[in-house]
Amino acid sequence: MAEVTELDLAWEGSAARLRLPETLELPAIGAAWRHLLPQLGKAKRLVIEAKALASLDTAGAVLLLRLEQAAPTEWQGLAEGPAKAMLERCRTALEAANPPPPPRPLPPVAALGRAVVRTGADYLSRIGFLGEVVVTFLGLFRRPARLRLGELLRHLDEAGLRAFGLTVLLGTLIGIILAFQSSIPMRQFGAEIFIPNLVGISLLRELGPLMAAIILAGRTGSAYAAELGTMVVNEEVDALGIIGISPLAWLVLPRLVAAVLVMPVLALLMDLTGLIGMGVVMASLGFPPIAVIHQLQTAVKLGDLAGGLLKAAVFGGAIGFVGCRAGLAAGRGPRAVGDAATSAVVAGIVAIVVLDGIFAILFYRLGW
Structure with missing residues (x-):
């Protein structure tokens, strides 16, 4: 034994x-x-x-x-x-019956074709969502009451007012950094007086709208995706459709309009605080404020500010669109909300950079 x-x-x-x-x-x-x-x-x-x-x-x-x-x-x-x-x-x-075996991997050509088809279907879905949003927005002219004013004000507060502190901090730091970094090569040629020209044009035309858009994408775009993704997981969006309420008019439009309205304000605040930070550096270098203001008046035109604010409004619309679409397209699993928020931030930043490149080419061709 x-x-x-x-x-x-x-x-x-x-x-x-x-x-x-x-x-x-x-x-x-x-x-x-x-x-x-x-x-x-x-x-x-x-x-x-x-x-x-x-x-x-x-x-x-x-x-x-x-x-x-x-x-x-x-x-x-x-x-x-x-x-x-x-x-x-x-x-x-x-x-009991065993689970089915995993599918065999496709040949390289078939896998490439499937990826192309899925990518095309995803872009068609985005275009369809954009069309639905445009149609719903145009419907507001016939029925303005569909835009909930209270919800719009709430999103304006969350996306704009609560972001002022971060915008002021980053704008000031950006202005200080640009001024100090510009002073190093400028000093070799005795051209430190032209630092306000460089920083002013950079802020108003590019960095102000771009940095404000990145702030909005990180704070608000992800919040839109997380809120709407949670509602999708909890089947609240389906419930709105069942009772005859358009989720686009009820949920998307207030967020989208708020993003468009708040972005020029954030960009303008970023510009002003950046110029103030640059002015502090210029004062430390021995230049009086009147000289800095004179250089800004010489280099910066009203069209530079208008172009930057226009870009900011377009960036806001893109961020709101991407965030809402990512939230409504969220899955039903435990990771759906996190994946939607991540997708909104990444896609929002990519959209900002692409749009900024398009604006750069357009402004160059127009001589603006």
């Missing part, structure tokens, strides 16, 4: 007899799992004595069922009770 943990295994010629203990649970079968199955591989018959068996967990039941598969098995003394019920439940579960 050979003892394997608490299980007694005896050989009678080519037949094996296994006596089970009173308790057959996970702590007692660790060694048995490693040693019993190899030993029973040569057995032509297995007798399992289960008279003393009173307690059995799933690990013990799976072990006994594996022993049944190793050799023709005869049970002795297995009485009705919790142990037998556990064994039958595990047997039923193991005999």
Whole structure:
């Protein structure tokens, strides 16, 4: 007789007899799992004595069922009770249909075609969503009451007013950094007086709208996606459609209009604080404020400010559109909201950069 943990295994010629203990649970079968199955591989018959068996967990039941598969098995003394019920439940579960095997990977050409089709379908979905938003917005001229003023004011507060502190901080730092970095090469030519020209044009035309858009994408775009994604997961958006309320008019338009309205304000605040930061650096370099203001008046035109604010409004519309679309397209799993927020931030920043490049080419062609 050979003892394997608490299980007694005896050989009678080519037949094996296994006596089970009173308790057959996970702590007692660790060694048995490693040693019993190899030993029973040569057995032509297995007798399992289960008279003393009173307690059995799933690990013990799976072990006994594996022993049944190793050799023709005869049970002795297995009485009705919790142990037998556990064994039958595990047997039923193991005999159930196996999950289908994973699909085979497609050939490279087929995989490329599927990726192209999916990408095209995604872009068509975005275009369709844009068309629905435009149609819903135009419908406001016929029924202005569909735009909820209270919801619009709430989003203006969250996207604009609560972002003022961060915008002021970043704008001031950007102005200081640009002024200090510009002073290094300018000093070699005695041209430090032209630092306001460089910083003013950079801020008003490019950096002001771009940095404000990045702030809006990080704060507000992700918030839009998270809010709408949570509503999709909780089936609140479906409920609005069932009762006859357009989710676009009820949820998307207030957020989109708020993003468009608030972006020029954030860009203007970024410009002003950046110029103030630059002025502080110029004062530290020994230039009076009147000289800095004179240089700004000479270099910066009203068209520079207008072009920057126009870009900011377009950036706001793109961020609101991307954030709302990412939220409404969220899945139903536990990671859906997080994935939607991440997608909104990434896609929003990419859209900002692409639009900024388009504006740069357009302004260059127009001589603006």
